Amino acid sequence: xxxxxxxxxxxAPPALVATNQTVFEPDAIGQTLGNITGWVQGLxxxxxxxxxxxxxxxxxxxxxxxxxxxxxxxxVGSVGGVVLGLLAGPIVRLFAGFVAH
Numbered sequence: 001x002x003x004x005x006x007x008x009x010x011x012a013p014p015a016l017v018a019t020n021q022t023v024f025e026p027d028a029i030g031q032t033l034g035n036i037t038g039w040v041q042g043l044x045x046x047x048x049x050x051x052x053x054x055x056x057x058x059x060x061x062x063x064x065x066x067x068x069x070x071x072x073x074x075x076v077g078s079v080g081g082v083v084l085g086l087l088a089g090p091i092v093r094l095f096a097g098f099v100a101h
Contacts, residue, residue, distance in 0.1 A: 052074075
């Protein structure tokens, strides 16, 4: 087992250096950022819509003034989450542009 480990440590680094491929290609980083942004976007929009529905239920079915206010706050916060979710892509591209240049 020790010989196999030594052989791997001796043979692998020159093989990696001999290839012309970079470890982090610019397309791969952009693809990864796009995937993460899409995932976050879907999560924020889904939770925002669910929060808006729950806020509407609080507003309609809770007949106390405090319950209706809580429902309104829930709905306003949910709209903010949906807007943030829709703007997630441009925000990430903006900051990625700052970092790239």
